[in-house]
Structures are given as structure tokens and as C-alpha cells.
Amino acid sequence: MSGNGTNPERRGLFITIEGGDGTGKSTQAKLIEEWLAERGRTVVRTREPGGTEVGVEIREIVLHHRGDIAARAEALLYAADRAHHIETFVRPALERGEVVLQDRYLDSSVAYQGAGRVLDPVEIRNLSLWAAQGLLPDLTILLDLDEITARARLDTSRTRYDRLEAEKSDFHARVRAAYLGLAEAEPERFLVVDASRPVDEIAADIRTRLEPYV
Template sequence: MTGLFVTFEGVDGVGKTTQAALLEQWLRDAGREVVRTREPGGTEVGERIRDIVLHHRGHVDPRAEALLYAADRAHHIATVVQPALERGGVVIQDRYLDSSVAYQGAGRVLDADDVRRLSLWATEGLLPDVTVLLDLDEADARRRLDADDKPFDRLEAEKADFHARVRAAFLRLAEAEPERFLVVDAAQPVEWIAELVRVRVTERLA
């Protein structure tokens, strides 16, 4: 059995949680071990970091924010993701290092290469086998978030130009690594998207 690392990326509101849940169920029905997790979070340490980076009411310096995400990622990969992959499991993860490059690099206007190098060092170079980028115009994504009627976290509450930079950064990342990324129009029907994801995952499992 070969382990597989699948991540879901995109601006907030594109449907990552929905698609991750559908993929998880499909794989479990096929008899695969699945570990579904998220960043920040996924461990007790990670949940504490998540509370700081997403819900802290005061200012967090952008470099400190990037370091906190990297700290969460290092612990998460070492204690959750890598052991699951070594067992032959499929890890389905909501966000990974591409989010740091997009949000802290482009969104916070830090050096994207520095942010990526930091994450690669933290994870000993681990990259996903498949990264599903659910792409949606940031204004449409914001309307979805508004419809949920939930309080925004620190990143969701950022202005439109922040989210436009983040979306553009995700698309540049996908263009640079087409063999890893599957870019999907998140405005399409949920089941249509899920089928595209299943096809790509099946190809990589084979």
C-alpha cells in the first residue's frame, strides 16, 4: 500500500471542507485508511497556534505569523502526516504550505520564496502528491462567507485587495507546478468537482 498526501487550497469560501469530506468518504468506502486533518491545527499544539493566528484580537506581526504557521506545520507533519503516510494511509488536508506562500507571502507582502523555504525546512521538504486548488473569484467567495452568517477570522476579515493577491498567488503556484496541482472552477456543481478530484487521486494511487 502506498501512502498519498492530498491537500485542498484556495481562498476562504471556495468549498474545501465539502470536497475534503466527499473524498474522505469515497476513499473509506473503497477500504483505504484515511487521515483527514487541517492547518493550522490537527494536533493539540496546532489548535493552540490556530487560536492565535486566526482569532487573536490584537496585531500579530506578519513575520511572527509566518513563523507560527511554520511551527504548527513542523509539529503536524512529524506527528500526524508522516506517520500516516508511512503506514500507507491517505492524508487529506485542508491547507498546507501553499497557503502560507499565498497568505503570508502575497497577502501580507512578505517574500514568497522566504516563506516557502521556511515551510520546506519545517517539513523536511515534504510536498503533497496532489494539491486541489479550488479557484473562485474572491468577490464570489466573500458572498459565500457572508451567506454563512458566521464571524470572520483574522484572515477572512481582510479587505478585498488582500484576497485578490492571495488568489493570484495560488494561481501562480499552480502554473509553476502543473504536475502537482489540479485547478478546478469552484463555481461548478459540487459533484462535478468531486468527480474530477476522484479521477486525479485514482491516477496517483495507481
């Protein structure tokens, strides 16, 4: 881990936000960024895939390529993005003592490529850890929402879906179950939040968990 909540001015803090599509990750990331900035922390927001110039090209392939991509090839593309992103962007920011607030990380790969694509989740996690040289977040915020409600939210905000958003409900149900399993296995790293509640209530829960770090 990059830090443990002590001497936050001198050590970076790595926070990831996870959850299915339509759970409100972008909204909560903005609120977290503002709250941390008010407390004097330097915050950099990023995402996977797409947090670097190389990542933008990979994102275009994995989310918008027309036609099939083999499941293992998709997993390797995400791992390639992760390896470059962590080495060139995330680790340098953490070494400067900044807060890295990231939309999706290795848990997304385990949930989407492992459970969603029905690949071995242990192999996917090991691949991701290898790509990231073992870096785990200090805190992972999981916004949990059933797939039917999440899809209804997407329907009000999208004119078209990307490759993963367009998957059927059973795919997204597997993704959600995988996320909850990951959180149960690592309760010290995860904060699971009911994303069906009002935005301000969700934000309050997140701030309570973040308080020791700031």
C-alpha cells in the same frame, strides 16, 4: 513525495486541498474521504493550523487573536504548527500506508503570508519546506473562485470572520493570484478546479485525477 500512485496499499498518499476562504474545501474534503474509503483506503483528515493539540493553540492565536500580529511573526507561527504537525501526525500516518487528506499546507503560507502579507514568497516557501523537512504533497487540489463570490458565500455561513477572512478584497485577490501562480509553476502536482460550478461536477473532476492512485 510520499508516493507516486504505485502500490497504494503499501505507500501513503498525501493530498492537500487549497483555495481561498469560501471555496468549498470542507465539502469537497468530505466527498473525497467518502470516495476513497469506499475503495478500501484508510483516510485521515486533518488541517493546518490546528491538526494537533499544539496546533489548536497556535490556530487560536493566528486566527482569533485580538489585535495585530506582525507579519513575520504570523509566518513563523504557521511554520511552527507545520513542523510539529508533519513530524507527529502526517509522517506517521503516511508511514502506515494511510491517505492523509489535509485542509491547507505550505501553499497557503506562500499565498496568505507571502502574497497576502507582502512578504517574500520564496523565503516563506523555504521556511515551510524547512519546517516540513521537505515533504510535498502527491496531489494538491486548488479550488479556484473569485474573491467577490467567495465572500458572498462566507456571508451566508458566518456570524463572524477570523483574522484572515476579515481582510479586504485586495488581500484576497493577491492570495488568489498567488495560488494560480503556484499551480502554473507545478502543474504535475496541482489540480485546479473551477469552484463556481456545482459540487458534484467538482467532485467528478477530482475523482478523475485521483483514480490512478487508488
